[in-house]
Amino acid sequence: MTDGSIAQEDRRKRILDAAIRVFAEHGYHGARVGDIAEDAGVAHGLLYHYFASKDDVLRTIFVENWGHLIARFRSVEAAVEPAPKKLEGIAKILLRTWRNDPALVTVMVREVARSQQLQAQVEDVREAFVIVQRVIEEGQASGAFRKELDARLASWVFYGGLEEVLTGWVLGQLPDSEEDVARAERTAIDLALRGLSA
Amino acid sequence: MTDGSIAQEDRRKRILDAAIRVFAEHGYHGARVGDIAEDAGVAHGLLYHYFASKDDVLRTIFVENWGHLIARFRSVEAAVEPAPKKLEGIAKILLRTWRNDPALVTVMVREVARSQQLQAQVEDVREAFVIVQRVIEEGQASGAFRKELDARLASWVFYGGLEEVLTGWVLGQLPDSEEDVARAERTAIDLALRGLSA
Amino acid sequence: MTDGSIAQEDRRKRILDAAIRVFAEHGYHGARVGDIAEDAGVAHGLLYHYFASKDDVLRTIFVENWGHLIARFRSVEAAVEPAPKKLEGIAKILLRTWRNDPALVTVMVREVARSQQLQAQVEDVREAFVIVQRVIEEGQASGAFRKELDARLASWVFYGGLEEVLTGWVLGQLPDSEEDVARAERTAIDLALRGLSA
Amino acid sequence: MTDGSIAQEDRRKRILDAAIRVFAEHGYHGARVGDIAEDAGVAHGLLYHYFASKDDVLRTIFVENWGHLIARFRSVEAAVEPAPKKLEGIAKILLRTWRNDPALVTVMVREVARSQQLQAQVEDVREAFVIVQRVIEEGQASGAFRKELDARLASWVFYGGLEEVLTGWVLGQLPDSEEDVARAERTAIDLALRGLSA
DNA sequence: GATGAATGAGATTTCATTCAT
């Protein structure tokens, strides 16, 4: 029984991991349920045992992973640090996820962020922006950042700059060696902080 | 005959315009060829008179409109102006396109940027980045911008910041009144120029 | 006006000739009306000026050419010659048509003879068999051919042997140089006459 | 499990049988995939579970059945019998197949022989001719058949005579009662053997 | 007569989802 449950979790996880890989490679629409099952090494019917639909698989990928990200953002926000340091922390989390799991980032960037399927999740994505916005406002209050900037717009611009670098990696247009990632981190953070700083 | 040609061009244009609207509303995959034809007020077969496939319609939308954008970027680059002014010009072009044609921007941002079928067009997209990069390098040479920044990465971050604002409008997450657009313009440009400036 | 009529006949003929070539190359179903028109150098709409439908084009090809063949068979039958000589004449007409117009034979053999479209023409095809049958009966009456054979069946076997040789040429499975055609003629005739002879 | 496999084979077979019937009645192009499925009593999608395409169904019909025929031809060839007896055996196999499965013969004669998509299978068809040719050569070597005849051409003429009789039955032009079939057999064999004999 | 843009019925094929085993 215990074994059964473990195996069960295994299968579910294997299907999700396979889905991330297959969605990353072929896109949501180009990925067939059968492809995912094959990659996971299970019969495709089993997928419907764990998920309601193909769409639900994508939604689950988003929800489970976005939750992690947001949690980390939140703990950065809660830390006792100056606002610029917090912004730097957020940027690092976002960009370093790439090296940990490029396929996951590909799916999040290409399929989820702008998808129609997951309109319901737009609210969740918004949360990240709000955190960034609050950190910027914090910086404005502390005098670290210029007050005349619209914090909300600035959070979008900041986030967009980071996301585009991820996109460059996803599309293979920007080099992504360890060193390149480090440089991208410095460049993006430097640009943003200087742009914001009072 | 002249009338014939005009009418013919009309129909082709009508189909493309309809496609932009329908792709914007339902996404490429959610859009049926029949929807496009219906919106254009023609029989769906006619679409195949002008285009090889549904995919070809999307490609054509991209190629014809991206060409316009690039041409305008180029003329900004060629102008006799300081680099920061040029960057400002490029940002304005990109952001104002939204007000002219939201549906077009929706398609360009949502469908083209991440589409697999248009991977071949990635080269064209790249061109925009290269122009921005050259302007940044020009600014670095003239002493207006900091030399220690990687111009290529900076061009991605810059472009990403702008695109995210467009995305915010597309998703209805950011207000997009005339005044809002003007403020977004100022914010994004201010952030970027300050971030870059020496 | 006279010029007009001549041109008119020209066009019609050009369409028919093109159709024979295109049907021969791609088969009836694989041939598009546009292909025929293109090969004929006219707009495809014009085809409907001369023919009621694509089907009608095939029917016309059959009717006009089969008529010629039958007429020649008939004149052989009417000649004052012994039956074996007449059979030889018929075989020669059939086989030599190949070298004159392989495309036409291809169409007649592949598309018409066994087509469903032209069920109405089966009656016409039958006429050829009847002529052969009458010649065989004539030979049986004159004592040249064995009387115990069923003349009708024999006419089918005889005709089939010839048609298969044509098919071999059509499919490129049998060599068809001038010399080969002559040998095929001798072989087929020799086989048939010896098979029939008393 | 055993039941499962049996049922599975059943379905595949039912689809093939249905296809033979439907192709025979409407021709390959006139037959819709839905017609075949309906005749087989399955959903049309299932056809694509067993076959890659409609074309593949026709190809399969040919390959599987032609294989049977060739196998029987081969065993006749291998038998210890005089060549004329062997030729008679081949003719009987070919003609009697009609009585066993008229629809199958219709498809083989009408669709396969002239189809473009099955040109690749022409090689297989050729095999039948080669067997006949070898038997004729055997007869020529043993002195049973005339040596001056071209064995290859003779094999085509022989086969064509038989196929035309089948065609006559297919088109409903020749009577095909048990007795008629027997007479046709005698006539065709008699004609051929007399024609060939020394 | 001649053109070719326009129409639209129709056919194949795909693939997410179901369900009997």
Added chain:
DNA sequence: AATGAATGAAATCTCATTCAT
């Protein structure tokens, strides 16, 4: 839980035919 055969809605694309010019 697990399988994969079976289903059938849905979508793209083709192409014969029509018809305004």
